[in-house]
Amino acid sequence: MTVYRWPIWLEPPPPESCSFLGTLQPAGWGPAGQRWQCMHRELAALPLLGWSVVELAGADAQGFLHNLCTNEIRSLAPGQGCEAFLTDPKGHIVAQVFALVEPQQVELVSVPGAVPQILEHLEFYHITEDVELSDRSPQRALFLLAGAQVPEVLAKGQGSPVPERPWQHTSLEAFPGWKAAGVDWLPGPGVLLLGPAQQAGKLWAWLLEQGAVPVGFELFDAARIQQAIPWFGQDITRDNLPQESGRTGQAISFTKGCYVGQETVARLENLGHVNRQVRLLRWEAGAEVPPVGEELQHQGKAAGQVTSAAWHPGWGCPVGLALVRREALAPGTLLQGPWGSCQVLSPGGQEGPCG
Secondary structure (H helix, E strand, O other), rough: OOOOEEEEOOOOOOOOEEEOOOOEEEEOOOHHHHHHHHHHOEEEEEEEHHHHOEEOOOOOOHHHHOOOOOOOOOHHHOOOOOEEEEEEEEOOEEEEEEEEEEEEEEEEEEEOOOHHHHHHHHHHHHOOOEEEEEEHHHHHEEEEEEOOOHHHHHHHHOOOOOOOOOEEEEEOOOOOOOEEEEEOOOOOOOEEEEHHHHHHHHHHHHHHHHHOOEOOHHHHHHHHHOOOOOOOOOEEOOOOOOHHHHHHHHHHOOOOOOOOOHHHHHHHHHHEEEEEEEEEEEEOOOOOOOOOEEEEOOOOEEEEEEEEEEEEEEOOOEEEEEEHHHOOOOOOOEEEOOOEEEEEEEOOOOOOOOO
C-alpha cells in the first residue's frame, strides 16, 4: 500500500493522491458524484497543497507591480484584487498571478512551482522602488471552499458578506491572519481561503465542523475546466501570448497604459488577432478521458491539442481544455481525435451537458 506524506492536520487523510505540476494533491474521499453535488448544493472544502505565494511589501508595491503586468493594479483599494499575467518585452507570458491588495502590500497567488520565475522576473526590474519581494509559500496555507452554503459559513467566520467579485477579499475575524477571496474558478459559489500555515489545522477542523465535505483535486479540476480556467505550466506556457489564454476580459486592461510587453498585447487587440486560444471541450457520453497531448482535427486539418482533461461527474462525460486554432473556436464546432469527437463550448458550458 502506498503511503502519502500529508500534512499532519489533514484529517481524515485522503485515501488517494493525484499529481499537479509536480505536487501531490488529495484525491478520492468518497463517491465523485455525491461530492460533486456537495460542491454545488451544499458545502465542500479542498486543501490546495504546495501553491505559490509571493509578497510585495512597501510603499511602491502596487505601482511596481502595475508596471509589470497586464491588468490594472495601481488604482485598486485594499481588499480588492485581480487576475493578471506577467509578460516579457515581447508580450509572452512569464507567469499567471492572482493579486490581493492590502495597505502597502500585494500578495500574488499562483500555481505550484511558480515562485522562481515570478521572483526572477520581478527582481530583474527592481531598481530603486520601495518594495521588498518575498516567497511566502512556506508560511501560507490555501483552501478552496465551494457550494451554496459558503455565504452562511463565511458569515460565522467573519460576520461580513461574501466577496462579490473575483479576488475581492475580506478578513476572517474568527481566524486572525486569514482572508477569504472570491474566485471564478467554479460553476457555483466559491472562495479561496489564504492564511498562516501554522493555523491550517485549526481552520480545516472548523470547516469540517461546519459540515464541509472534503473533496479531491480531480473534482476541482473538472470544475475549473468547465469554467475554462487555464493553468500556467499546463494549459499555457511562456510560448503563449496573454490573449491566447481565453482570459482577456478577466486579466488584461487595455486602458492602463504602459507595462513590460504592452506593445505586443495592444497591437494584437487593435490590429490583429491570435491564431489559437484556450477553449472548453466536451466529449460524448461514455467516452474515455483523453490523454493530455491528444491531437484534434477539424474538417481533416489540425485544429489543436488537449492540455487538460477530466471526468465531469455532473455531466457524465469527459471535459477538457485545448489550445484550438482560430478557424475552430466557435461554440458548437465539432473536433475529432483518437478518443472520439468533442464539441467546443463557451466557458461554463452553457450549451448543456453531454447527450
